[in-house]
Amino acid sequence: MAKNDLSHEQIIRDIQHRKLAPVYFLMGDEPYYIDQISDVIQYQLLDDSQREFDLTVLYGKDTDIATVINAAKRFPMMSPIQIVILKEAQNIKELDKLQFYLSHPSPQTLLVICYKYGTVDGRKKWVADLRQKGVVFESSKLREYEMPAWIGKYAKSKNLQLDEKAIIMLTDFLGTDLSKVANEIDKLRITMPEGSNRITPELIERNIGISKDYNVFELQDALINRDVVKANRIVNYFADNKKANPMQMILPQLFGFFSNLMLFHYLPQKTADAAAAEFKIHPFIAKNYVKAAQSFNAWKTIYILGYIRETDARSKGVNSTGIDDKDLYKELIFKILH
Structure with missing residues (x-):
């Protein structure tokens, strides 16, 4: 049969x-x-x-x-x-x-x-x-927006709990490689203190090497809150740690965030629930679009997308005079926040 x-x-x-x-x-x-x-x-x-x-x-x-x-x-x-x-x-x-x-x-x-x-x-x-x-x-490959739910479900099957930020960190760093994600969660389970079943950002930072303070999610948060000092501190860390945080990986994620923000500006309902449904993302991430829309209007968002495209091209040698990643990042942050 x-x-x-x-x-x-x-x-x-x-x-x-x-x-x-x-x-x-x-x-x-x-x-x-x-x-x-x-x-x-x-x-x-x-x-x-x-x-x-x-x-x-x-x-x-x-x-x-x-x-x-x-x-x-x-x-x-x-x-x-x-x-x-x-x-x-x-x-x-x-x-x-x-x-x-x-x-x-x-x-x-x-x-x-x-x-x-x-x-x-x-x-x-x-x-x-x-x-x-x-x-x-x-067996179809999962899309990135499906990963937070998958990570939560896998952790639950192991009787583990994950902080929302921990889920985002794992998604951003490990991508959609299910075997890799499962292996890392299994490793975290072994290293957890006795009597604990919660995976925290601190546990991930200590055992996987993902920084809880220096990642794309934190950079987006700094930009949304127009925190110039924090944003520059994060991009300086990226520039000093190119192997773990290549610009060619960081910029597409920023571009994806602001592309969704552009769409969010034209949703009939500008709420976190509407963003979660439209972009098929974790509700914890969806809240950022509500706040980001208050910091960057639709016109500014269009300009930001252009700034990111320009930075990406210059990082690949187009119309560039040998400027390094740190200066490219600083220029980009200045243009986004001013």
Whole structure:
């Protein structure tokens, strides 16, 4: 029976309850969920002794489709089922030949195909057969605005609480790499004081190296509050720590903030709730747009977007006479706040 359009949580629950499909095809740009499902199959369905005989792990760059099919046709030795996992399937040729196996998949085999960083053409017959015989799961990359909610949900699953600022720090610094974010939260959990379950900005600063005082979120806050001293202190820190805070990473984030501010000026309701809904952002961040709109009107926001574009171009050598990052930052801050 086809099992498609299921969430990764539902697929994992089904696997843990032994509601198994003969074939799992896991594909997409986000490897985190593919690894999660594959690991549950690899480590939870067979015990250690069974895995020695009835688990086969193949890699696309080191094998061919005939070897995969032959492995899937074998009979288990020490357990009711055998598991065959093909990792890095995006590197294997002639995947369409799976169609021969899919016509009569072995009832004693659980075949798992991990196809990362892309998808296959759903119009092909073998993919249609795959959807009928097994589970096809597409793991899509999350967008940046979805990360705060994901981080909060992941932390909750580990019985952890995060300060709102801590969530923003992790989002800004780690981006949308789910594996990296999960690993960092797991590390923080280990380093937490006994009896505590709260992740704070201070804990992040001590253990991950993200500064709670010198980051883009704090720079935006300084600009919104027209705090010249704080804004210049932060950009000086950026300029002195280029490796951790490259200008090519800072300016796009500033541009994104002021681009949204421009849109905010034309929302029918200029409230934090309206901003959160429109930009699909955490309510904690949405409050900043209400305050920023009071500091920068629509015309000033247009000029600021131009200043950021100009600074970005000059940082790349366009119409620049060798001015360094620190001076570029200072010019930009002056233009924004005056």
